[in-house]
Amino acid sequence: MGTMILKLAARNLLRNTWRSGLTAGGIAVAVGLLIWTNAFVEGYMAQMIEGTTAVELGQVQIHRGDYADQQAIYKSFEPKPEMMESIRSVEGLEAVAPRVEFFGLAGTERKSQTTRILGVEVGAEKDVSLLDDAIEKGRWLEPSDQGREVVLGQSLARQIGVDVGDELVVIAQAQDGSLGNDLLDVVGIVKTQNNMIDRQTAIVPLKEAQFLGALGGEVHELAIRTKKPDQAEAVANTVRQRLADRRIEAIGDDGEPKKVGFTVQSWQDLVPEMNQMIQMSKSSIWIYYIIIYLIAALGILNTQRMSALERRREFGVIQAIGMSPGRLFGVVMLETVILSLFGALLGVLAGGGLSIYHAAYGFDMGIFASHDTFSMLGVGMSAHVYFIVTLEGVLQPVLALLPVAILCGLWPALSSANLDPASAIAGRQ
C-alpha cells in the first residue's frame, strides 16, 4: 500500500515535468543559497574572530585582578613555573605567552611619539599570535630574546621618521618611578591592519621591556591561543577555576599593601562589540531564511494548488472507489514533501558543492573592497573569504524547509480531501 501511494505521488509529480522541475529548481536555489550563505557567514565570522584574536589579542588573556581598572606599569605579576604549568595543561589550549605592556616615548633626535611598548617572549609569541607574520619590511625579533632591537608598526615608523636599520631611543617611566631608557635597533616594520599595532606599538623582546620598566621577571599579561576559536570561553572558564585561589601580594592604587587575584577574559569579554556583531550577523541569517522561503513557499503552493485543481475529477473518482479523505490528504501531502525534498537535495548538491569550492579556493570580495585587505572595526580583514561548511549549516536550510513544505501542502491537501466526490466527478465546483 505504502509503495503504491509513494509511486502514485512520484508519478503525479512527473505528470507535468516542467512545472515540477521549475518548482524543484526554485527550492534548490533557495536551499542552495542558504547553505552557501551559512558557509559564507561561518567563514567570514571565523575570519573576523581570527583577525581580532590572531594578530595580537589571543583568544584568552590573563591579567592581575586590578589591571583592568587602570593599566598601570606596576600592576605586574610573576608567572611562576607551577602556575604556567597549571595553565598549559588546560584542555583545548594551544600555547601561552607572557607579555609586558606599558607606554613610553620613542623617537629620534628630530621627532618622538608616545608609544605603546610591547614586550614579547619571541619563541612563545610565535605560537600565540601572528605578529611575526605581519612583517612588511626587515625581519622579526631574534629568537634569543637578548637583542636590543625593536619592530615598529608601519604608521608609527612613518610618523617618527625611522626605517629598518635606524636607531630608536625609547624612554619610559619604570614601575619603581625611575626613568628607563635605551637605544634600540629598528629591525622590522609590521603592517597588520590593526590600528593599535600599526599606529602605536613598538615590539621589543620581553627581557628588554622588563629592563626598561624595571619589572625584574614580572609580566602584565599571559596571552593564550586555543586550539579552536570557539573553545575560548571553555578554556577561559577552566583557567579561571584553576587560578581562583591564587593571590599575590601587591600595592594598591592607594599605596596600601593588598592581596589580588587574577582576571581571566576570553576574546568575547575583551572585545564585546565584536562578539555582539558576530552574534547579530548569525541571527540576522533568519531574515534571509524568511524572505527566501517565503518566495519558495509561493512557488510550492502555486504548483500544488494548480496540480490539485487539475485533478479534482480524478480525486473525486479515487474517493468514490474507496480511498478515504485522510488517505487522499496523505497522498497530496506526500507529493509536496517529495517535491520539496527533491528540490532540497538538488540545493544541497549545488549549494554544498559551491561552498566546498569556496572553502578550498576562497571567495573574492574584491567587488566590495578596493584592496586585498581592509580594516573593519580596527580589525584586519582579507578580501578573500574562505568558507566554512558545517553539517549544521547544510542541514539547517533543509530542516527549515520541511515545515514550510508541510504548510504549503496543507491547503491543496485539505481541499482535495474535503471535496465532494459526486460534484467533482460531475465537474461541478
Added chain:
Amino acid sequence: MSLIEVSGVERTYRQGEVEVHALRGVDVTVEGGEFSALAGPSGSGKTTLLNMIGGLDSPTAGTVDVNGSRISDMDRSKAADYRLHHIGFIFQAYNLVPVLSAYENAEFVMMLQGVPKAERRERVVPMLREVGLEGMIDRKPSELSGGQQQRVAIVRALASRPKLILADEPTANLDSETSADLLDLMLELNQEYGTTFLFSSHDELVLERARRVVRLRSGQIESDQRDSDEQVA
C-alpha cells in the same frame, strides 16, 4: 432483506437562487444478483439516486440501506470505507488514474483494501485476459482506446468482488458496437459472479439488456418494469 432499500428519499439543493428538487420521495428496492437500470431523461434524478445508493450524496429526507447498513447516515470516512469493501463503481468517462498502468488501475481498489500482492495478481490478470486486454496490462490509460479503458474500469470494479456495482452511463462515450460488447461482458460477469449491477442510463442498448428498468421523471419513479413485462410500480 433486499440488497438495496431506498425509502422516502428526497434531495433538494440550491442552484443559485433556485431550489432544485432532484428527488421527491423515492421508494425502491433492489435484490441481490439483479441486472437493473435506472432510466430517464437528463435531470430526472437517476444519477442523484445512484449517488445516494453509493453514499456519494446524502438525502435531504428518507433513508438508504445497502446490504443492511444505513449508508445515508454514514460520515464521509465511513461511507468511503463502506464503498471500498462493498460497492464497485463504473463511470461514464472511464476515470482511470492516468499515471497508473492498466494493471495498476485494475488492482487499485484491492490495494486500498489491503489485499496481498500475489492475490491481487491472481485475480486481476485472468480478468484482464477475460475482457480482452491480454498484452496491454502495462499500458497507461492514454495508450488505450475508450472501450479498452472502460474494460479496465469494469475489472477495477469487479476484481475486489463487491456485492454491488453502480454504473453511471457506462456506455455514453462509446460507439454502439463497443457498448454492446461491454454490456454482454457485464451480463456474463453478473451471471458468473452473481454480482448485482445497477445502471443509470438512457442508452437503449443498456435498457434492452437490463432485466429491470426503473424509469424516473422529475425526481419521481414513473415506472418499474421487469423482463416479464410485469409493471411493479
